[in-house]
Structure formats: C-alpha cells, structure tokens
Amino acid sequence: MADKRISIGLLGYGTVGSNVYRLLDDQARDISEATGSSIFIKKILVRDPSQPRPGAPQDIFTSDFADILDDDEISIAVELIGGVDPAYDFVSDLLKKGKAVVTANKQLLSRRGAHLFELARENSTRIQFEASVAGAIPVIKVLRESMVAADLKSISGIVNGTTNYVLTEMGRTGSKYEDALARAQERGYAEADPTEDINGKDAAAKMAILASIAFHTPVGLDDVACAGIENISSLDIAFAGELGYTIKLLGVARLYGERVNVRVHPALVPDDHPLATVSGAYNAVFLKGTAIDEIMLSGPGAGGMETASAVLSDMVSIVTRPQVSPLENPVAYRNLGFFPDDDVVSTFYLRLEVKDEPGVLAAIARVFGDNGVSIESVIQKGRGAHAELVMIFHPVREASFQAALDTIVNLEGVRGKPRPIRVEGKEHEH
Amino acid sequence: MADKRISIGLLGYGTVGSNVYRLLDDQARDISEATGSSIFIKKILVRDPSQPRPGAPQDIFTSDFADILDDDEISIAVELIGGVDPAYDFVSDLLKKGKAVVTANKQLLSRRGAHLFELARENSTRIQFEASVAGAIPVIKVLRESMVAADLKSISGIVNGTTNYVLTEMGRTGSKYEDALARAQERGYAEADPTEDINGKDAAAKMAILASIAFHTPVGLDDVACAGIENISSLDIAFAGELGYTIKLLGVARLYGERVNVRVHPALVPDDHPLATVSGAYNAVFLKGTAIDEIMLSGPGAGGMETASAVLSDMVSIVTRPQVSPLENPVAYRNLGFFPDDDVVSTFYLRLEVKDEPGVLAAIARVFGDNGVSIESVIQKGRGAHAELVMIFHPVREASFQAALDTIVNLEGVRGKPRPIRVEGKEHEH
Numbered sequence: 099m100a101d102k103r104i105s106i107g108l109l110g111y112g113t114v115g116s117n118v119y120r121l122l123d124d125q126a127r128d129i130s131e132a133t134g135s136s137i138f139i140k141k142i143l144v145r146d147p148s149q150p151r152p153g154a155p156q157d158i159f160t161s162d163f164a165d166i167l168d169d170d171e172i173s174i175a176v177e178l179i180g181g182v183d184p185a186y187d188f189v190s191d192l193l194k195k196g197k198a199v200v201t202a203n204k205q206l207l208s209r210r211g212a213h214l215f216e217l218a219r220e221n222s223t224r225i226q227f228e229a230s231v232a233g234a235i236p237v238i239k240v241l242r243e244s245m246v247a248a249d250l251k252s253i254s255g256i257v258n259g260t261t262n263y264v265l266t267e268m269g270r271t272g273s274k275y276e277d278a279l280a281r282a283q284e285r286g287y288a289e290a291d292p293t294e295d296i297n298g299k300d301a302a303a304k305m306a307i308l309a310s311i312a313f314h315t316p317v318g319l320d321d322v323a324c325a326g327i328e329n330i331s332s333l334d335i336a337f338a339g340e341l342g343y344t345i346k347l348l349g350v351a352r353l354y355g356e357r358v359n360v361r362v363h364p365a366l367v368p369d370d371h372p373l374a375t376v377s378g379a380y381n382a383v384f385l386k387g388t389a390i391d392e393i394m395l396s397g398p399g400a401g402g403m404e405t406a407s408a409v410l411s412d413m414v415s416i417v418t419r420p421q422v423s424p425l426e427n428p429v430a431y432r433n434l435g436f437f438p439d440d441d442v443v444s445t446f447y448l449r450l451e452v453k454d455e456p457g458v459l460a461a462i463a464r465v466f467g468d469n470g471v472s473i474e475s476v477i478q479k480g481r482g483a484h485a486e487l488v489m490i491f492h493p494v495r496e497a498s499f500q501a502a503l504d505t506i507v508n509l510e511g512v513r514g515k516p517r518p519i520r521v522e523g524k525e526h527e528h
Numbered sequence: 529m530a531d532k533r534i535s536i537g538l539l540g541y542g543t544v545g546s547n548v549y550r551l552l553d554d555q556a557r558d559i560s561e562a563t564g565s566s567i568f569i570k571k572i573l574v575r576d577p578s579q580p581r582p583g584a585p586q587d588i589f590t591s592d593f594a595d596i597l598d599d600d601e602i603s604i605a606v607e608l609i610g611g612v613d614p615a616y617d618f619v620s621d622l623l624k625k626g627k628a629v630v631t632a633n634k635q636l637l638s639r640r641g642a643h644l645f646e647l648a649r650e651n652s653t654r655i656q657f658e659a660s661v662a663g664a665i666p667v668i669k670v671l672r673e674s675m676v677a678a679d680l681k682s683i684s685g686i687v688n689g690t691t692n693y694v695l696t697e698m699g700r701t702g703s704k705y706e707d708a709l710a711r712a713q714e715r716g717y718a719e720a721d722p723t724e725d726i727n728g729k730d731a732a733a734k735m736a737i738l739a740s741i742a743f744h745t746p747v748g749l750d751d752v753a754c755a756g757i758e759n760i761s762s763l764d765i766a767f768a769g770e771l772g773y774t775i776k777l778l779g780v781a782r783l784y785g786e787r788v789n790v791r792v793h794p795a796l797v798p799d800d801h802p803l804a805t806v807s808g809a810y811n812a813v814f815l816k817g818t819a820i821d822e823i824m825l826s827g828p829g830a831g832g833m834e835t836a837s838a839v840l841s842d843m844v845s846i847v848t849r850p851q852v853s854p855l856e857n858p859v860a861y862r863n864l865g866f867f868p869d870d871d872v873v874s875t876f877y878l879r880l881e882v883k884d885e886p887g888v889l890a891a892i893a894r895v896f897g898d899n900g901v902s903i904e905s906v907i908q909k910g911r912g913a914h915a916e917l918v919m920i921f922h923p924v925r926e927a928s929f930q931a932a933l934d935t936i937v938n939l940e941g942v943r944g945k946p947r948p949i950r951v952e953g954k955e956h957e958h
Contacts, residue, residue, distance in 0.1 A: 121677055121819055122677075124679070124818075125676075125677040125679060125819075128676060128677065128679070128744075129676060129677055131744070131859070131861040131862075132676045132744070132854060132855070132859070132861070133676070133854050133855070134854050228674070234678075234819070234820040234821065234823060235823055236670050236673075236674035236823075239669070239670070239673060239674055240666050240669070240670065243666075243669060243841065243844070243845060244658070244666035244669055244838075244841040245841070246555075246558060246559055246562045246563070246840070246841060246844045247551055247552075247555040247558065247559055247837055247840040247841065247844065248664075248837050249554070249555060249558070314558075314561070314562070370805070372802075372805055372826065375800070375802055375805050387837075388554075388833075389551055389555075389664070389833050389834065389836065389837035390664040390827065390828065390834055390837050391664065391827065391828045391831070391834060392827060392828070393664060393665055393666075393825070393826070393827035393828075394824075394825070394826045394827065395823070395824070395825050396802065396823070396824045397820065397821065397822060397823035397824065398820065398821040398822070398823075401821070403818075403819050404819065404820055404821060406819065407677055407678050407817075407819035407820050408674075410676070410677040410819075411673065411674040411675070411676060411677065414673070414676045414677065414855070415673060415855075418853040418854050418855045419849060419851070419853045419855070421849070421851055423848040423849045424562060424563050424564050424848050425562070425563070425844070425845075425848045425849070429561070429562070431561040431562070432561075
C-alpha cells in the first residue's frame with residue numbers, strides 16, 4: 099500500500115534514543131504493514147552535533163531546538179532528555195505548537211504532568227508516556243484503555259529494576275547491600291549515581307504517574323511517602339526467608355473510600371505471591387479492582403531496546419489514530435483527597451536487638467499491648483548480649499505502631515534502632 | 529459535560545450478558561467521565577423474551593434479531609451467544625450494516641475470524657474481541673497495539689482456567705483427575721460438559737486467535753495440534769514435583785523462521801518459571817520478542833464480571849474512537865506457512881512402566897541411542913513387577929523421539945503405553 103510518511107523529531111540520543119532509531123529501522127516493514135505509514139526520524143536534538151554518533155547519519159543531528167519546533171512536517175516529537183529542565187520548556191513549546199509528544203520522562207511527568215496534560219488538551223494534541231513506567235510493560239495503555247470500567251482499588255508493584263536486582267542478589271548470595279549494589283553497577287543494572295533508585299524516589303515518581311492515571315486524580319511526586327532500601331540488611335532478608343517471605347521494594351497506591359494513599363517502601367511479600375517471583379531487574383505491576391479481581395503485568399523494567407519498544411508503541415498509536423480521543427489524555431476528573439499515612443492499617447515485621455535478660459520481652463510486649471498492637475508471632479534469635487527478636491504483628495494503625503516503637507526504643511535492654519518493615523500481600527489467594 | 533448517548537444491542541443474556549448490563553450500570557459515572565459518552569443497552573436478543581429476567585427491564589428483551597439489526601440508533605452490537613451458529617450469521621449481518629461488533633466468541637473467531645475481519649474492513653467497521661481470550665487480561669489490546677515493533681517470536685500461556693484448576697487441585701491434594709474435575713464442577717470452575725476444556729480444544733481456539741494477531745497470519749482452529757489433560761495422572765504430577773516441575777496445560781505458538789507452529793499440550797514447567805505460579809482458574813500469557821525480552825500478563829481467565837469488564841473495554845474503545853484505525857482490525861499481512869509438528873525440537877519427560885529385570889534399562893537406552901535421543905536423567909521408582917522409569921531427555925526432534933517410543937513399546941519388559949509429556953520453559957532465566 100502507498101505509505102504515508104511521518105516525520106519525527108527526537109530530543110536526546112542516549113541509550114534509549116539510539117535504540118529508538120535502530121528499532122524503527124529494524125522493524126520498518128512490520129510498522130509500515132501494521133500502520134499503513136512509514137515513520138522516520140528527521141531531526142535529532144543533541145548538545146554537540148559535530149560529535150560522530152553511531153547508527154544515525156550525521157546531518158540529521160542539530161543543537162538547535164527550533165529545527166524541530168518550527169518544522170511543520172514534524173508532527174510528533176519524542177523527548178528522551180530526562181529531568182525537568184530543559185525538558186519541561188521543550189515539551190511545553192512542542193505541545194503549544196500542536197505537536198504530539200512521546201516521552202519517557204518520569205521526573206517531568208510526576209512533577210509537571212497535570213500542567214502538561216492540560217496544555218495538550220488546550221492545543222488539541224496529546225502527550226504519551228508508556229516508556230516512563232516499567233519499560234516494555236504496557237501498563238499505561240492497559241490502565242487508560244482497558245480499565246475504564248474495572249473500578250480499580252489498588253495498584254502495587256515493583257517499579258524499580260535496580261533495587262529489585264540488589265534485593266534479589268542479597269537474597270540469592272547472602273551478600274551485603276553494598277556488595278550487591280556494586281555488582282548491579284558492574285552489570286549495568288545500576289547507574290554510577292544510584293541515589294534516586296536506592297532511596298525510592300524513582301519508584302515514587304512512577305507510582306505518582308500510575309496512581310493519577312488509575313484513580314483519575316492529580317498525584318505528584320511530593321504526595322508519595324517514600325522509603326528506600328538503604329537499611330535492609332542481609333539479616334532481614336534471611337529472617338524473612340525463614341518466615342516464608344521475600345523482601346521487595348514495593349510501590350503501593352490504594353483507594354480508601356474517596357481518598358487515595360500512595361507510598362513506596364520495602365515490604366515482606368509471601369513467597370507464593372506472584373510479586374515474590376519477580377526477580378532481577380524485572381518489574382511487575384499488580385492491579386486490583388471490583389470487576390477484574392487481580393491482574394498482573396510483568397517484564398523487563400528497563401533496557402534500551404525494551405524502553406524503545408514502549409516509545410515506538412506510543413508513536414504507532416499516534417500515527418494510526420491522528421484524532422485525539424478522550425482516552426488519549428489522562429483527565430483528572432476526580433480530585434480526591436489524600437488518606438493520611440498515619441491512619442493506614444498495616445502488618446509489620448520487626449527485628450529488635452535486645453539483651454537476653456529476664457523481663458525484657460515482657461516489658462516490650464506490655465508496651466505493644468498498651469498501644470493496642472497485637473503480636474502474631476515472635477522468635478528469639480541468638481542469646482546473651484546479641485539476642486534478636488523477630489516479630490510479626492497483626493494489622494495495626496501505623497500511628498499506634500510508631501507510638502509503641504517510640505516507647506520501646508527507650509526501654510532498658512533494647513539496643514539499636516528498631517527497623518520495622520511492612521508486610522504486604524498476605525491476603526493474596528492465588 | 530454534555531454526554532453523547534450511545535445505544536447498544538446485546539445478543540445473549542447469560543452470565544456474561546447480565547454482568548455487562550450490571551457493570552455498565554455500576555460504572556456509568558466512570559465511563560461517562562472517561563469517555564464523554566453515556567452507553568446504554570437498548571435491546572437484548574434472547575430466545576424467550578417473556579421469561580422474567582433479573583437486572584434488566586422486561587421491555588428491552590426481544591426475540592427478533594431485526595429489532596437490533598434494523599435499529600439505526602444502535603451503532604454497536606455485543607455478541608455473547610457463543611458457538612458458530614447462529615452467531616456467525618448475526619455477526620455477518622451486523623457488520624454488513626456497518627455496525628461495530630464486540631464479541632467474546634472464541635469458537636466463531638477461531639473458525640471464521642479471517643472472513644469476519646475481512647467483512648469488517650469492507651464495511652468500514654470493526655470487530656473487537658478482547659473477551660474471547662483470557663477473560664479480564666487485556667492480551668488482545670496489548671498484542672495489537674503495544675507489540676507492533678516488538679518482533680514477537682513466541683506466545684505461550686495458560687489459557688484455559690478449568691484445566692488449570694484441575695491440575696492445581698491434583699497437585700495440591702494428590703487427588704485423581706476425576707475427583708479434581710468433580711470438585712471444579714462443584715465450585716463452578718468447570719461446565720457440566722467440560723469436554724472442550726479437558727481435551728484442549730478450548731485452549732486451541734484461543735491460541736489460534738492469539739497466534740493470528742501476534743504473527744499477522746491466518747491461523748484457524750484446525751491448524752493447532754492439540755492434546756488435553758485426560759491422561760495426566762497424579763503420579764506424573766508427583767514425579768514432576770520431585771524433579772522441580774509443575775504440570776500445566778500450555779498453549780505454545782512459535783515462529784520458526786518464516787513458518788509458524790501452534791499447539792496445545794500438557795507440559796512440565798520449572799517451578800521457578802512465572803507460569804508455574806499461575807494457579808487455580810487463573811490464566812497467563814507469556815510473550816517473547818526481540819525488543820521486549822519477556823512480558824507476562826496474568827489474571828482471572830473467566831468469570832462473568834471479569835469477562836464483562838473486557839467486553840466493556842472494547843465498547844469504550846469503539847465509543848472513544850469512532851474512526852476505525854489500522855490497529856482496530858487485525859490484518860493478516862503475512863501469509864506464513866506452518867512448521868511441521870514432527871520437526872519441532874522438544875524436551876520430554878517420560879514415565880515408563882517396566883519389569884525390574886536385568887537388561888531392560890539397557891535395551892531401552894539402546895533404542896533411544898539408535899534414534900539419536902539422549903537421556904538427561906533417569907530415576908527408577910519401585911521394584912519388581914511394578915517398577916517405573918522416570919526419564920528426562922535432552923532436546924530432540926519430536927519425530928525421532930516418537931520413532932524411539934514406537935520401538936520401545938514392543939520391547940520385552942516394557943508394560944503399558946508410554947506417556948511422554950513435553951518440558952517447556954527450561955531456558956527461562958528470570
């Protein structure tokens with residue numbers, strides 16, 4: 099069939115950008131057959147266009163954003179620069195010109211998403227962002243297009259591959275956090291500066307995006323309570339294993355009536371829960387809703403080619419549906435309040451260093467009891483000065499649990515800082 | 529916002545039909561907010577409209593197909609009758625009138641799909657069928673819209689909930705096939721006549737649909753080699769368990785160069801493979817492609833509300849995108865040949881009843897060796913007249929393996945019929 103020619107402007111040519119270029123080329127025939135269009139990259143914005151780059155012809159590189167913005171033939175721009183500045187200005191300008199934008203930029207979306215979506219609507223265009231969350235897994239499309247009538251109640255998932263790789267390695271080899279992280283860096287699963295991965299901020303940005311789409315309400319990065327994996331010890335992983343749990347860094351977004359709560363924290367997940375089997379740099383997203391029971395999507399959470407595949411699926415979607423439909427731009431038609439973290443009811447695991455002396459456990463148990471915290475099981479590990487209590491609790495309001503801990507830390511015979519970890523997914527049945 | 533009103537004609541009002549009616553009602557606000565349209569069911573075709581039915585007002589039921597076909601206000605028809613006759617005639621007539629059709633009918637699609645897709649294109653309309661495979665799991669949308677550039681090489685999965693429930697029960701309780709099936713029927717996971725589930729035909733129809741969409745080539749029900757779970761014994765499940773495997777009824781569709789092979793058969797799956805953890809009536813589909821590595825989608829494979837949710841997602845897709853795009857109708861732009869089953873290279877598990885006598889194993893091993901079949905491991909269970917050999921083989925061309933078995937069955941000391949089961953997913957790494 100006679101193909102329509104679609105011109106693309108690419109912003110950024112790092113790992114994902116070069117893979118987008120390559121994949122478009124490799125899959126040109128399939129794309130043309132499936133869409134009736136041939137898609138080609140006309141211009142690529144980089145800082146220094148004189149530097150030779152593999153894969154793409156030298157003459158399509160430019161350092162002048164206007165070469166893309168003012169080219170009326172370019173109807174779709176793909177933003178792969180990352181970060182808020184200057185990506186925000188670029189994307190705003192492109193949308194104002196009526197160009198469709200595809201982006202993989204989770205920072206940008208979790209900080210300025212609501213404004214950009216509005217801008218897209220005002221200019222009768224769209225912004226698509228499948229690649230911003232969970233790499234090749236088409237979770238954004240599924241949430242926006244397949245879950246309209248699902249009555250979603252929660253989304254939980256493993257949305258950061260680096261931390262999942264580190265935790266998997268710690269569990270597999272018994273190695274310390276620092277060693278597992280170094281290994282992840284060696285193997286390319288962690289950046290040179292992995293701070294945002296490790297402290298949970300990367301996962302928090304992704305959960306903000308997922309929660310806004312799923313619950314149709316604005317959720318920004320600052321609305322997500324966030325804890326990382328810095329304090330997870332190989333001891334915790336081993337104890338959790340003995341109890342039948344695997345430790346994962348989870349993002350959890352839940353509706354509580356008309357309010358929403360979104361958080362990222364490490365959690366013990368039962369070994370027979372599907373999320374427990376997601377290992378290495380893989381991601382998984384677990385959806386629960388009245389009409390769908392539980393659906394899980396899992397796959398590679400990162401990787402140049404995998405992310406490029408998600409970028410291309412957005413491009414294909416725009417090319418084959420030039421008319422913007424209500425499904426194309428997320429509309430925050432609800433404006434839900436936030437459910438306070440203190441009021442969330444959670445199950446906790448706690449490892450507590452204690453002196454193995456008469457009366458210590460009784461004193462601890464009394465404080466928990468006074469705060470309405472009920473102990474499900476307790477195991478003592480070790481003896482004498484280096485004893486540890488490993489405890490699992492019945493579900494409890496988080497503020498009550500914290501109040502108990504604040505008293506317990508000052509008890510005689512209790513050493514070090516208590517490090518509770520939440521338990522998620524115990525109610526799972528499949 | 530001022531809603532557009534969309535009128536639907538429903539064909540059939542069984543479990544799924546009544547749930548579609550209910551879900552449309554329950555989720556009316558969400559659907560209207562997300563789509564800008566209110567969707568309502570104007571007519572429902574049933575055999576006897578005088579019979580009182582819960583949920584929907586009596587006056588919208590009709591036994592006259594023309595009430596839907598000739599009503600120009602009805603732009604979308606939802607076919608939930610099942611089977612080929614009279615569904616095929618109804619759907620053809622609706623498409624010829626330019627109405628969009630949503631169907632959950634896997635029999636119809638796997639037997640007449642290619643013709644119906646053609647008819648939809650000729651009449652500038654579409655046929656959508658998310659609910660025909662894997663219930664609430666949006667695998668059709670993901671395959672058609674997110675995998676255009678993924679270069680898919682294989683789809684495997686658990687696409688029949690009844691057999692998965694039966695196999696899970698046999699594994700969990702050690703019960704016999706007949707007892708587990710009876711239990712599935714009691715609990716509503718199996719029909720009164722479960723023949724098509726048990727013999728693999730239901731899964732074969734679904735794999736035909738998935739393979740056609742994924743590989744863009746016509747695959748009908750008759751192109752799928754098919755074996756069911758009738759001969760799986762609790763002994764096989766126990767032995768597989770000892771070896772670290774779980775037995776599942778798998779659908780497997782693979783590209784071999786420019787040829788395709790699609791089959792349904794029981795298979796041993798390693799316990800740490802994600803498909804092994806899919807239990808009960810759940811379904812899962814596992815996609816592999818150059819650009820995506822491995823993606824898995826899992827969730828409830830059946831259930832009235834879950835299937836209704838998939839039907840509604842198709843309705844929403846049509847309502848919000850009245851213009852038919854190239855992604856809306858599957859085009860078989862390739863016309864691939866079929867790769868012969870005999871030439872498929874597989875790994876096998878084999879349980880063989882033998883007399884525990886000198887020379888029997890040597891004779892068996894010699895026959896396998898003569899046919900180029902290499903044994904990976906062999907364990908003898910029992911002694912004397914009731915000994916059994918449990919063997920795992922290295923990958924082998926299926927015809928060679930079958931030739932060896934044809935000789936072995938006639939060896940002295942070998943009793944009963946050898947029942948090989950394929951092993952799948954050993955190469956999985958995550």
